[in-house]
Amino acid sequence: MSEKNWPLYEVFLRxxxxxxxxxxxxxxxxxxxxxxxxxxxxxxxxxxxISIWVVKSNHVHASDPVDNPSLFEPADxxxxxxxxxxDIPDEVGKM
Amino acid sequence: MYGDTSIQKPMKIAKSGSxxxxxxxxxxxxxxxxxxxxxxxxxxPEAYRKTLVRQMSQHAHSEIVGMQxxxxxxxxxxxxxxxxxxxxxxxxxxxxxxxxxxxxxTLGTSRETMLDDLRxxxxxxxxxxNYPALSWADMGTIGWLVDGAAITNQVxxxxxxxxxxxxxxxxxxxxxxxxxxxxxxxxITLSKGTQEQxxxxxxxxxxxxxxxxxxxxxxxxxxxxxxxxxxxxxKRKSNDTLRQEFVDASVGQAKFLGITLxxxxxKWNEKRGHYDFGExxxxxxxxxxxxxxxCNRERVNNVIKAHEDGAWVRTAAEAYAEKHAxxxxxx
Numbered sequence: 001m002s003e004k005n006w007p008l009y010e011v012f013l014r015x016x017x018x019x020x021x022x023x024x025x026x027x028x029x030x031x032x033x034x035x036x037x038x039x040x041x042x043x044x045x046x047x048x049x050i051s052i053w054v055v056k057s058n059h060v061h062a063s064d065p066v067d068n069p070s071l072f073e074p075a076d077x078x079x080x081x082x083x084x085x086x087d088i089p090d091e092v093g094k095m
Numbered sequence: 096m097y098g099d100t101s102i103q104k105p106m107k108i109a110k111s112g113s114x115x116x117x118x119x120x121x122x123x124x125x126x127x128x129x130x131x132x133x134x135x136x137x138x139x140p141e142a143y144r145k146t147l148v149r150q151m152s153q154h155a156h157s158e159i160v161g162m163q164x165x166x167x168x169x170x171x172x173x174x175x176x177x178x179x180x181x182x183x184x185x186x187x188x189x190x191x192x193x194x195x196x197x198x199x200x201t202l203g204t205s206r207e208t209m210l211d212d213l214r215x216x217x218x219x220x221x222x223x224x225n226y227p228a229l230s231w232a233d234m235g236t237i238g239w240l241v242d243g244a245a246i247t248n249q250v251x252x253x254x255x256x257x258x259x260x261x262x263x264x265x266x267x268x269x270x271x272x273x274x275x276x277x278x279x280x281x282x283i284t285l286s287k288g289t290q291e292q293x294x295x296x297x298x299x300x301x302x303x304x305x306x307x308x309x310x311x312x313x314x315x316x317x318x319x320x321x322x323x324x325x326x327x328x329x330k331r332k333s334n335d336t337l338r339q340e341f342v343d344a345s346v347g348q349a350k351f352l353g354i355t356l357x358x359x360x361x362k363w364n365e366k367r368g369h370y371d372f373g374e375x376x377x378x379x380x381x382x383x384x385x386x387x388x389x390c391n392r393e394r395v396n397n398v399i400k401a402h403e404d405g406a407w408v409r410t411a412a413e414a415y416a417e418k419h420a421x422x423x424x425x426x
Contacts, residue, residue: 005205010102025197025263028206030416042193045186046270062102065137 008057009035011042013049021053029054103135103201111141127328132258135201143327144202146320147257149218150329151199152209156220158192159213160394164228165237173231180277181234187274191267198259214399222380223306225388232285232292232299238278240300240307240345246271247341248311256328279348286352293353300349301357308372309380311338317377342370 006028012021024043029035035054043049063071079085088095109116119138126133133139162185169185172178196206212218223241228234246268253264285296312318312334324330332340342361349356360373383391 005207008200025194026200027193027197030412031419034412034416042190045183045190057102060102062136065134 006030009039009054010057010060011035011039012053012055013043014051015049017050021051024048026057027054103203109138124326127256127326130328132261133256134258142323143329146324146327146329147260148199148202148204148209151195151202151260152204152212153219153221155192155195155199155209156213156218157224158188158195160220160224160398162188163394163397164224164226164390165234168228168231168234171231172234177234177281184238184274184277187270191270194263194266195260198257198263201259210402214395214402216386216395219384220394221310222383222388223310224394225383225391226303226306227390229302230295230299232282232295233303235278235281235285235296236299236303238274238276239282239348240303241310242271242274242278243345244307244310244341246275247337247344251331251337254328254331260329282352286354296352297354300354304357305375305379308338308342308375311335311341313377313380339369342372346370
């Protein structure tokens with residue numbers, strides 16, 4: 001009784017005006033139009049979104065966790081990139 | 096289709112039994128111990144993956160089958176208010192199933208495979224849904240006790256080590272709170288009603304109390320996979336710990352409703368700081384799991400029927416999508 005799997009779409013929701021879209025989950029659908037409808041039914045039953053993006057899962061390209069050290073560790077020792085690295089006297093005021 | 100996406104596919108693969116695999120496994124456990132979540136494309140032991148697929152698909156199936164006992168009461172709700180609440184709740188159960196299937200699919204098992212396993216009886220679901228909902232009071236008791244037990248379990252699962260499962264649980268817990276409250280509110284209404292309504296309430300609780308306690312699964316001593324699941328932090332609290340939490344929370348709530356819980360051994364234990372309670376009928380528990388509960392066959396048959404009755408919709412949708420894809424290609 002097994003049937004073919006319908007394409008998988010990742011679902012992103014903007015919860016309020018002014019905020020970014022955020023990943024919510026995924027739905028199966030045959031095209032973008034029905035993917036949007038399914039995402040609306042499934043992920044916005046309680047005012048969770050005012051805008052939906054769907055994108056075919058196989059169109060998302062992800063970094064490989066194996067590469068994490070070379071990709072992300074170089075940022076670990078660059079504390080001078082953060083404002084708190086610099087001592088500014090209080091009398092200067094807010095900066 | 097699953098499997099061709101880099102957000103889900105684990106990229107690092109090591110030969111089974113190799114030193115490389117042993118190191119990956121050490122790193123994996125170190126992450127778990129440090130409370131770092133595991134995500135879909137991270138390396139994980141095959142047994143971890145299998146355990147999660149089994150547990151998550153069973154959980155999702157429970158939500159889907161769980162729509163049935165309450166679904167039968169939608170047309171018989173006593174007021175429009177109760178009817179829209181019940182409809183929303185049943186719809187939520189369907190949604191919860193979908194959230195969890197979506198999370199489980201990230202482990203490399205397709206939704207169709209999981210649903211096939213439900214239809215063929217290969218996969219299990221929570222045994223509580225093999226009991227019938229016989230009276231309107233059951234709509235309240237299911238919310239209070241069955242969803243209450245589910246929440247106790249799911250709050251712990253929201254802290255589980257697998258990211259997609261944990262996130263689905265956070266979402267579900269927020270929605271389940273409505274389920275339990277609407278049920279308890281319904282029971283409060285009955286508790287203030289006629290003698291007949293009060294009797295209906297007590298009878299319902301008498302019937303569903305023990306099956307609700309069984310929802311936490313076998314005793315810790317008889318739960319062979321628990322230790323590994325705890326080590327992997329798929330499980331954060333043991334079956335008996337969660338069951339005790341549930342009993343402790345329920346006693347006061349039952350008292351408020353002016354009803355008794357059907358357990359002569361239920362009493363406060365000052366020394367333990369918990370309620371003691373009687374022995375669960377484990378023979379019944381295993382019998383229902385084996386398929387001999389009052390509704391096992393009916394539940395699965397309904398799932399199969401819904402799938403078969405929907406075949407024409409899927410065929411039509413596929414034909415429509417093909418036609419439009421062809422048009423786009425031509426344009």
